[in-house]
Amino acid sequence: MKKKFIVKSTRDFDSIIKNGICIKNKYFVIYYQKNNLSYDRYGISVSKKLGNAVFRNKYKRKLRAIIDNYKKVYINNEDYIIILRKEAINQKYEILQDSFFAIMNKRTKGIK
Numbered sequence: 001m002k003k004k005f006i007v008k009s010t011r012d013f014d015s016i017i018k019n020g021i022c023i024k025n026k027y028f029v030i031y032y033q034k035n036n037l038s039y040d041r042y043g044i045s046v047s048k049k050l051g052n053a054v055f056r057n058k059y060k061r062k063l064r065a066i067i068d069n070y071k072k073v074y075i076n077n078e079d080y081i082i083i084l085r086k087e088a089i090n091q092k093y094e095i096l097q098d099s100f101f102a103i104m105n106k107r108t109k110g111i112k
Contacts, residue, residue, distance in 0.1 A: 001042070001064045001067060001068055004039070005039060005040065005041055005071075006042060006043065007041045007043030007080075007081065008043070013043055013045075013081060015033075016031050016032070016043070016079050016080075016081045017031050017081055020032050020033035020079075020081070021033065023103055023106065023107050024103075025099055025102065025103045026087050026088075027084070027085050027087055027088040027095075027096060027099045027100075028082055028083065028084065028085060028088070028099065028103055029082075029083040029085060030080055030082050030083070030103060030104075031080070031081040031083075032078050032079065032080045032081075032107065033078060034077065034078055034079075035077060035079045037077060039075065039077065040071065040075060040076055040077065040079070041078075041079045042067050042079075042080045042081075043079070043080065043081045044060050044063050044064070044081075044082050044084075045081065045082070045083045045084070046060055046083075046084045047084070049086075050084065050086060051089075059084055059088070062093055062096060063084065063096075063100075065093075066093075066100050067082075067100075069097065070100065070101065070104060074104065
């Protein structure tokens with residue numbers, strides 16, 4: 001994922017979480033809101049409660065790979081904050097990918 005597609009600043013994270021719309025499923029909590037750019041941006045958060053730095057980075061890499069696959073299908077000009085839930089630990093990549101696609105398809109259809 002290129003750097004321009006990443007939400008990095010704390011101010012942006014806080015703004016999206018405070019003012020954005022939230023959707024949830026078993027493995028993810030996703031906040032999103034429109035941006036004024038011609039592309040989507042993604043921020044990923046994995047809590048320290050879930051594991052050490054190696055563990056958190058491993059799951060962030062998995063999520064980035066899933067997002068790269070998703071970006072090929074949809075462009076909504078929105079900012080997303082994706083928070084990994086505890087239930088996602090030790091799940092296979094395919095299960096996480098299917099869950100992510102399901103929640104994003106639910107989001108694009110406007111169902112909350």
